[in-house]
Each structure stands twice: as C-alpha cells, then as structure tokens.
Amino acid sequence: MPFSLAGKTIVITGAAGGVGSETARACAELGAELVLTDLVEPDALINELREKGTKVRFSAFDVRDRGSVEAFMSNIGHVDALVANAGYCPWDDWNDPDWDDVFQTTIGINAMGVVNFVRPGLEKMIKQGAGRIVIVSSVAGRMGGLKASPHYVIAKAGLHGLVKWLARRGASRGVLVNAVAPGATATNMVQGQVFSEASIPLGRQANPREIALPIAFLCSDAASYICGTILDVNGGVYMN
Ligand SMILES: NC(=O)c1ccc[n+]([C@@H]2O[C@H](COP(=O)([O-])OP(=O)(O)OC[C@H]3O[C@@H](n4cnc5c(N)ncnc54)[C@H](O)[C@@H]3O)[C@@H](O)[C@H]2O)c1
Structure with a gap:
C-alpha cells in the first residue's frame, strides 16, 4: 500500500483553514496520526477526526513565534512528515498607506513562519534518518499570481527557493522536501475575490481536497523518488 500513511505521524500547520483541514482529513483517511496547529483550535474538525x-x-x-514553534517541535516526538501550510494573503494595493506594515506581516507569516518550522523539522528528521517536508506555496510564486499583491508573491516565490535549499541538505540524509503550488482554491482566503475562469485552463477554482490529496501523496512512500519538486496543483495556470 505505497499510498498509505498508516503508522506515520504528520504535523500540519494552518490546520483550521480550508486546505489544512482537508489535508488533515485526507491524511487521516490514509491512516496517519495527526499533530495539528493553528491560531485557534478547530474543535469540530478534531472531534470529527x-x-x-x-x-x-x-x-x-x-507560526511567527519562533520560541513556541521550537518548543512544539521538540515536544512532539517522532515526526514522519511536516506540512507547512499556514498562510496569509491580504488582497490589498501596494499604494495603500499601511502596505509596508502589511508587507512585514505577510512575509512574517508566509516566509518566516515556514522557516520557524522547517529549521527544527529538518534537524529532527536528519537525526531520525528519514522524513518528509511539504511546503504549501502558491502559483503566485510561480508566475506572479492572478490577483495577489507583491508581498504574497515575494513570500511564496521565496519558498520555492527554500524548497531547493532544504531538499539539497535533506536528500542524502533521507529527508525529502517538496512543495505544492495551488492556484485559486475555494477557502476563506479567497472569499469575496472573483477569478476569471478564462485565466484557468481547467476553467474553475480547486476545491481544497484537490490540494490536500497531492499533499498527502508527497507524505507517502509512493513519493519516495520526488525531491526538490514544486508540484503544480493549479488547474494548468502554470505549466512547468
Ligand atoms: N486558497 C487559495 O486560493 C490558495 C492559493 C494558493 C496557495 N494557497 C495557500 O494554501 C495555504 C492554506 O490556505 P487556505 O486557502 O487554506 O486559507 P485559509 O485562510 O482557509 O487557512 C489558512 C490558515 O492559516 C492560519 N494562519 C494564518 N496566520 C497564522 C499565523 N500567524 N499563525 C498560525 N496560523 C496562521 C489561519 O488561522 C488559517 O487557519 C496557505 O499557505 C495559502 O497561501 C491558498
């Protein structure tokens, strides 16, 4: 059963959100034990699971609180896979008067928030001799996005470089690092935003389960020869 996650412990950040909660459900269906984090506990999801x-x-x-992240990562024991999914996407204009502050927040959550997890995560997995890291980036980091503001594009494009940096350090020690780059996906993040269907070759937004299943795949033994890849799950908006 190479796609099974039975016996694996998977950490998911941003687990209360659209993609995070579907990733938790998908990994649970495949047999994983879950260690979830977010700003606020998603009671209904946890009860359901x-x-x-x-x-x-x-x-x-x-995720910006390095001390809390490091304490969490050192207290949870063995981790087979870490899904760095928490993210923040303000739909603002870079001429807005407070945009520079929003820039810092956006970089803080989307870039530093990931670094805070993968730094202890990579070290832990190297000690274990095995592990998977899946970073949830965005098609915005591939081609500038359909509507995203530059702070988000900069953060997500930076994650694509980080994936390769991490993958080169982890590969020979049994740690495989990859990213999933979603396009517009029906979650709270895009609520109120209108995307032209004509700009998406598949002609529609993703539902979050369509992002979650490829993430689960990258955590599984079936993905044992995938290393340093950015998997485009964006309906063809970016064709590699
Ligand atoms: N929805 C889309 O169209 C889309 C497209 C491309 C990429 N993504 C990426 O997918 C990932 C999941 O987003 P989503 O669509 O599920 O959005 P979402 O808003 O439903 O979920 C994001 C989650 O991240 C959590 N989060 C935000 N800031 C945090 C912080 N400082 N500390 C801890 N947790 C924090 C939120 O509480 C929320 O539960 C994000 O990285 C996002 O950038 C989403």
Missing part, C-alpha cells in the same frame, strides 16, 4: 478513530493532538500558537 477522533470520532473516526484518528489520533489527534493540537497546539495553538502563532
């Missing part, structure tokens, strides 16, 4: 027999732990903190 536990009722189905999945082992779930949860901790609430801000």
Whole structure:
C-alpha cells in the first residue's frame, strides 16, 4: 500500500483553514496520526477526526513565534512528515498607506513562519534518518499570481527557493522536501475575490481536497523518488 500513511505521524500547520483541514482529513483517511496547529483550535474538525478513530493532538500558537514553534517541535516526538501550510494573503494595493506594515506581516507569516518550522523539522528528521517536508506555496510564486499583491508573491516565490535549499541538505540524509503550488482554491482566503475562469485552463477554482490529496501523496512512500519538486496543483495556470 505505497499510498498509505498508516503508522506515520504528520504535523500540519494552518490546520483550521480550508486546505489544512482537508489535508488533515485526507491524511487521516490514509491512516496517519495527526499533530495539528493553528491560531485557534478547530474543535469540530478534531472531534470529527477522533470520532473516526484518528489520533489527534493540537497546539495553538502563532507560526511567527519562533520560541513556541521550537518548543512544539521538540515536544512532539517522532515526526514522519511536516506540512507547512499556514498562510496569509491580504488582497490589498501596494499604494495603500499601511502596505509596508502589511508587507512585514505577510512575509512574517508566509516566509518566516515556514522557516520557524522547517529549521527544527529538518534537524529532527536528519537525526531520525528519514522524513518528509511539504511546503504549501502558491502559483503566485510561480508566475506572479492572478490577483495577489507583491508581498504574497515575494513570500511564496521565496519558498520555492527554500524548497531547493532544504531538499539539497535533506536528500542524502533521507529527508525529502517538496512543495505544492495551488492556484485559486475555494477557502476563506479567497472569499469575496472573483477569478476569471478564462485565466484557468481547467476553467474553475480547486476545491481544497484537490490540494490536500497531492499533499498527502508527497507524505507517502509512493513519493519516495520526488525531491526538490514544486508540484503544480493549479488547474494548468502554470505549466512547468
Ligand atoms: N486558497 C487559495 O486560493 C490558495 C492559493 C494558493 C496557495 N494557497 C495557500 O494554501 C495555504 C492554506 O490556505 P487556505 O486557502 O487554506 O486559507 P485559509 O485562510 O482557509 O487557512 C489558512 C490558515 O492559516 C492560519 N494562519 C494564518 N496566520 C497564522 C499565523 N500567524 N499563525 C498560525 N496560523 C496562521 C489561519 O488561522 C488559517 O487557519 C496557505 O499557505 C495559502 O497561501 C491558498
């Protein structure tokens, strides 16, 4: 069963959100034990997963808080896969008077928030001799996005460089690092935004499960020869 996640412990950040909660459900369906984080505990999701027999732990903190992230990562024991999914996308204009402050927040969550997790995550997995890291980036980091503001584009494009940096350090030690680059996906993040269907070759937004399943695949033994890849799950908006 190369696609199974049975016996694996998977950390998912941003687990209360659209993609994060579907990733938790997909990984649980495939047999994983889950360690979830977000700003606020998603009670309904956790109850739902536990009722189905999945082992779930949860901790609430801000991904920008390096001390909290490091304490969390050192307390959770063995980790087979880390899904760095938490993200923030303000739909503002770079001429807005407070845009420079929003820039810092956006870089803080989308870039530093990922660094805070992968730094102890890579070290832990190298010690274990095995592990997977999946970073949730964005098609915006590939081609500038359909509507995203530059702070988000800069952060997500930076993650694509980081994936390769991490993958080169992890590969020979059994740690495989990859990213998934979603396009417009029906979650709270894009609520109120209108995307032209004509700009998406598949002609529609993704539903979050369509992002979650490729993430789960990258955590599985079936992805054992995928290293340093950015997997485009964006309906053909970016064709590699
Ligand atoms: N929805 C899309 O169209 C889309 C497209 C491309 C990429 N993405 C990426 O997918 C990932 C998941 O986004 P989503 O669509 O599920 O959005 P979402 O808003 O539903 O979920 C994002 C989650 O991240 C959490 N989060 C935000 N800031 C945080 C912080 N400082 N500390 C801890 N947690 C924090 C939120 O609480 C939320 O639960 C993000 O990285 C996003 O950039 C989304």
